[in-house]
Amino acid sequence: MLHRFVRMSFQEDKIEDFKEMFTTIQSTIEAFEGCHSVILLQDKDGVNKFMTFSIWDDEEALNNYRGSDFFKQTWVKTKKMFNDKPEAFSMYKP
Incomplete structure (x- = not known):
């Protein structure tokens, strides 16, 4: 299983x-x-x-x-x- 992490920082009004x-x-x-799950996490200190x-x-x-159109859009x-x-x-989890 592949574990994917994406860190993002947003404009406060967005x-x-x-x-x-x-x-x-x-x-x-x-x-x-091939996707088992996806969750969203918010930093405890940085809103x-x-x-x-x-x-x-x-x-x-x-x-x-x-590569999908959905992802690109x-x-x-x-x-x-x-x-x-x-x-x-x-x-990967060892």
Whole structure:
């Protein structure tokens, strides 16, 4: 299983917009082949800092999702809300 983490920081006036968007798209992401789950986490100290944590069968499943029209359209909308560059990394559980 591949564990994917994406750290994001948002403009303060866009926080609620992003949270609402994530709630709307979460089930669509989880319906992609190879996705086991995706959750949104909010930093305990930085109200505008978030992380998504998703679990995938493997890197191929993640890349298929990232290559989808759905992801591309969603990412364009999400990027407009950032106030800093996002960080993404993938890990395997040993």
